[in-house]
Amino acid sequence: MTRTPETTLADLSINAPLVERILVGFIQSEIRRTGLSRAVVGLSGGVDSSVVTFLAVRALGAENVLAVTMPYRTSSEETRRDSRAVIEQLGVATRDIPITDQIDAYFARQPDASQLRRANKCARERMTILYDQSAEFEGLVLGTSNKSELLLGYGTQYGDMASAINPIGDVYKTQLYQLGAHLGVPASILSKAPTGDLWVGQTDEAELGFSYADVDRLLYLMVDRRWQGEELRQAGFDGEFLRQVADRVRRSHYKRRLPVIAKLSHRTMDRDFRYARDWGT
Amino acid sequence: MAIKTQPAPVARVKTEPAKTPESAQSPEPVGQPAPDRWRVALVQMAPVLGDRRRNWALHKDRIAQARDQGADLVVFPELSLTGYFLRDMVPDVALPLDSPEIRDLVEVASPAALSLGFVEQTPGAKFHNSALFAEAGRVVHVHRKVYLPTYGLFDEQRYFAAGQRIQAFDTKRFGRVGLLVCEDFWHLSAAAIMQAEEVDMLVCVANSPARGVQGQSIATAETYQYLCRAYALLLGAVVVLVNRVGYEDGLCFWGGSMVVGPDGRVLAEAPQLDEALTIAEIDPAELRRQRVITPLARDERLLLLIEELERIKRRRYDSHS
Numbered sequence: 158m159t160r161t162p163e164t165t166l167a168d169l170s171i172n173a174p175l176v177e178r179i180l181v182g183f184i185q186s187e188i189r190r191t192g193l194s195r196a197v198v199g200l201s202g203g204v205d206s207s208v209v210t211f212l213a214v215r216a217l218g219a220e221n222v223l224a225v226t227m228p229y230r231t232s233s234e235e236t237r238r239d240s241r242a243v244i245e246q247l248g249v250a251t252r253d254i255p256i257t258d259q260i261d262a263y264f265a266r267q268p269d270a271s272q273l274r275r276a277n278k279c280a281r282e283r284m285t286i287l288y289d290q291s292a293e294f295e296g297l298v299l300g301t302s303n304k305s306e307l308l309l310g311y312g313t314q315y316g317d318m319a320s321a322i323n324p325i326g327d328v329y330k331t332q333l334y335q336l337g338a339h340l341g342v343p344a345s346i347l348s349k350a351p352t353g354d355l356w357v358g359q360t361d362e363a364e365l366g367f368s369y370a371d372v373d374r375l376l377y378l379m380v381d382r383r384w385q386g387e388e389l390r391q392a393g394f395d396g397e398f399l400r401q402v403a404d405r406v407r408r409s410h411y412k413r414r415l416p417v418i419a420k421l422s423h424r425t426m427d428r429d430f431r432y433a434r435d436w437g438t
Numbered sequence: 439m440a441i442k443t444q445p446a447p448v449a450r451v452k453t454e455p456a457k458t459p460e461s462a463q464s465p466e467p468v469g470q471p472a473p474d475r476w477r478v479a480l481v482q483m484a485p486v487l488g489d490r491r492r493n494w495a496l497h498k499d500r501i502a503q504a505r506d507q508g509a510d511l512v513v514f515p516e517l518s519l520t521g522y523f524l525r526d527m528v529p530d531v532a533l534p535l536d537s538p539e540i541r542d543l544v545e546v547a548s549p550a551a552l553s554l555g556f557v558e559q560t561p562g563a564k565f566h567n568s569a570l571f572a573e574a575g576r577v578v579h580v581h582r583k584v585y586l587p588t589y590g591l592f593d594e595q596r597y598f599a600a601g602q603r604i605q606a607f608d609t610k611r612f613g614r615v616g617l618l619v620c621e622d623f624w625h626l627s628a629a630a631i632m633q634a635e636e637v638d639m640l641v642c643v644a645n646s647p648a649r650g651v652q653g654q655s656i657a658t659a660e661t662y663q664y665l666c667r668a669y670a671l672l673l674g675a676v677v678v679l680v681n682r683v684g685y686e687d688g689l690c691f692w693g694g695s696m697v698v699g700p701d702g703r704v705l706a707e708a709p710q711l712d713e714a715l716t717i718a719e720i721d722p723a724e725l726r727r728q729r730v731i732t733p734l735a736r737d738e739r740l741l742l743l744i745e746e747l748e749r750i751k752r753r754r755y756d757s758h759s
């Protein structure tokens with residue numbers, strides 16, 4: 158059982174217009190400084206990719222945003238409908254590229270593959286398509302991983318976690334709903350249970366074993382406000398819940414970093430060869 | 439950009455989006471301000487990261503615009519010639535104080551005074567996060583950032599040598615002036631020194647990022663508002679804050695440059711997040727009036743402060759020596 162303290166301890170409310178302004182400016186600045194003016198988003202019909210598509214359109218204009226839908230045969234009708242609603246509302250350029258053929262061809266030779274392997278393979282297949290479309294459309298791939306997912310490692314490395322720039326990586330899931338409501342994301346997207354649509358009936362919260370509302374409050378206090386374990390327990394968080402979440406954050410840290418390079422020289426990438434990515438722009 | 443007119447009787451403020459030289463036009467006759475008023479231009483800009491040549495051109499353009507609007511002091515943000523997240527670029531973008539680039543900008547601004555930020559190379563291959571103040575075509579002061587933040591997202595002590603002095607200086611037009619760089623302003627000791635220096639104007643140049651966009655506002659912006667207003671009131675001086683805008687590696691600089699009068703009231707405010715050239719007109723006679731009304735600096739017991747600090751020094755350091 159999870160007990161969570163008063164919401165006042167962890168106020169996750171945001172000033173949505175201010176956040177929108179900062180994130181729209183971020184997309185404009187980080188894309189234009191590369192000499193490009195367009196963006197590519199993988200649109201699933203969930204709140205994360207919908208919010209990113211809305212932000213991209215505000216930043217770059219609908220004609221400069223390509224929304225790519227990449228359904229697998231098990232993808233639900235609901236996600237297809239919600240993606241279409243976003244595309245129609247925004248008038249963005251769009252391509253529908255199903256991944257069923259190549260995924261099924263691969264797993265025909267790997268019949269014992271687990272559900273997790275299949276889900277990861279789908280995520281990576283979508284990534285390769287987005288990067289290919291990025292070259293064709295001459296736009297950067299926008300990331301759609303939120304802060305909750307990134308901290309929990311709830312994503313596929315080099316799959317849905319891969320992108321050129323990510324406008325929502327410092328926004329908790331709970332906050333994304335506030336931002337989505339402000340931006341005018343369709344109500345059907347904001348009201349449904351979060352799902353990666355990884356297999357039929359899958360929901361994030363059932364798979365994780367806790368709700369975003371609970372874990373976001375904990376992560377905010379633990380990560381952003383630097384509360385320690387005993388303080389969190391005294392504030393009413395369940396000890397087992399605390400341990401489980403802290404473990405997830407630690408064990409998934411490799412996903413948030415570049416591969417470790419064995420050091421030999423005086424200057425090694427990312428260790429003592431340090432430049433901003435926006436070097437010279 | 440809306441043109442803001444503050445109700446404050448001592449100052450007028452005009453904020454305009456920064457323009458390219460081709461489109462720049464003087465909105466009112468040049469050189470018409472009341473001669474006893476200080477016209478301070480707050481240049482809220484976004485430098486190109488590590489491209490000194492382009493930033494130098496940007497400075498020339500903004501100085502020309504500010505001069506067109508009758509500014510007699512043009513203030514650029516911290517590290518305005520280089521950008522902020524330099525990391526290993528620091529030695530590559532450093533300049534000695536007597537470099538032709540700096541001399542050129544000081545001359546272009548003259549007779550207006552100028553403050554800008556740069557990476558200063560000093561003998562012994564030391565690099566400082568420095569800001570200079572020039573008046574009448576001559577550099578009259580350089581402040582080397584003393585407090586180099588190295589926490590959270592900041593890593594300045596890895597790249598810069600710390601300045602060793604916090605000193606005010608006399609100017610012809612603006613009385614006694616103090617110049618601080620960003621984090622220096624967050625240290626009460628720096629403000630206390632400036633109070634003891636009896637400054638008339640305290641200038642803080644900053645590269646302050648939006649850090650803590652939680653709740654309804656930007657936490658760092660709120661803190662700066664508090665500090666500017668409190669220092670202005672406590673020092674009985676004009677406080678000028680110039681902060682940059684733009685993005686570097688996902689980090690957003692929030693702008694919000696401002697001028698606060700000696701009574702603690704905000705006289706001029708640039709918008710948050712957008713580039714702007716804001717002109718603040720300051721009536722220096724207000725300094726005298728405010729010091730008559732609330733003579734805090736007059737009543738300051740400097741010797742008492744020094745003695746207490748000496749006592750604290752003995753307690754905290756002498757036993758370890």
